[in-house]
Amino acid sequence: MLASSIDLENEENEVPCAKSPDCHVNRILAALPETDRWEILTWCEPVELQVGEVISEPGERIRDVYFPTDSFVSLVTPPADHAGLEVWLVGNEGMVGTPLVLGVEVTVLRTLVQGAGSAWRMSAERLGDALRRSDALHRTLDRYLSVLMSQGAQMVACTRFHVVEARLARWLLMSQDRAHSDHFHVTHEVLAAMLGVRRVGVTKAATALQQRDLIRYRRGEVAILDRAGLGAAACGCYGAMESLYAQVLC
Template sequence: MATPQNHLIELLPGKDRLHLLAQCEPVELILAEVLCNAGEPTLHVYFPTEGFISLVATVAGSPGVELGMVGSEGMLGAEMVLGVATSPLHALVQGQGTAWRISARAFRGELGRSASLRRQLNRYLYVVMAQQASSATCLRFHLVNQRLARWLLMSQDRAHSASFHVTQEFLAYMLGIRRVGITSAASALQRQGLIEYHRGEMTVLDRGGLEAVACSCYAADQQAYAELLR
């Protein structure tokens, strides 16, 4: 079985990739672990290889809403590319797995020495901006079942599996809606034979059908990534 990799790191030329990895350490991503809070200093940058992380915008007096997701296609700590050492979002491990972790100081050094790293991560920043714009639009204009289908597809992509663990409470939190809305939307997808959900275990049964239900935001996000980060 192939060793899990991070796509951003794999895009680098061999010499730059090896130099960056020499500054990194492998870490476990633990389910529900908080990796950083909004407004706090960025101490580490993470490049997931397995597992995935939710990026959540929080507002005083509310639980917050997910604006992005990071798996083996991306990185946590993208603000460092702009020279900003403060996290704008709350980062929560959504799917347990592994990641490469590098200190903020060492990461700044790598950005200074590698033009290839700067170029790839500048492109990734655009993808992140596009994803967050899509999420904001999705939250305002699209139906719950469309948003849920998009979220499940994004999670499956990063879990690299048709099955993953998620509770209805967590889904409601991520999508910024009441649990009753999640229950109704998930039940509808289940009746259509698109998913199976039992005791926190979600299984995608018909990916093509789920893509047909999902709003256009999912395909737009996929296209932006494919065009800029091949």
């Protein structure tokens, strides 16, 4: 099984606040008016996602949606004659289970936990109720879907035109953002699958980044040493994706 590991607690009746620097909140929920957010959270349950946990497989009915807080999840194309390719990486900026917003109950992607941690889980039925009751949630998720579609198109271009080293730098930056840490664990096998390249390609790219003192990578343990330098090494897709999210949702 492919997996990487990256190493809500609120007082009773306390609603997570987007302005709090001391807790990792889901940005979709934090952007909602307080009354909407509180009602939605009463319909959610906190869960701990484990590295390598498969939330859903292609063709399965979507029974729950997840709002990650300090976990993150890969959505991967169905394996056929290859190991699959990561389409989206979702952390506390988004939601897992977005087809339900469009009324689609079946997923076409494999949903795999890449970074362990907490998330809010809501049943598909409850999400339907929430969308009917909260115009703010509906508007926010519509905008998020627009961002995802644009990011998906960006990922296609990135995979086709950008070199492995730049794509690896972009993936590491995205993972660091969602892990909320400069240190995490990820294997060559996972990186090769997520980037759609052979393991030797990942080895060469990681070695190049390490020789430039941008990262330290040994036995799957990654440390980001120079974020600014890593950003300069990454393809422009990272900045484009971040900018799009900020323009549409912030």
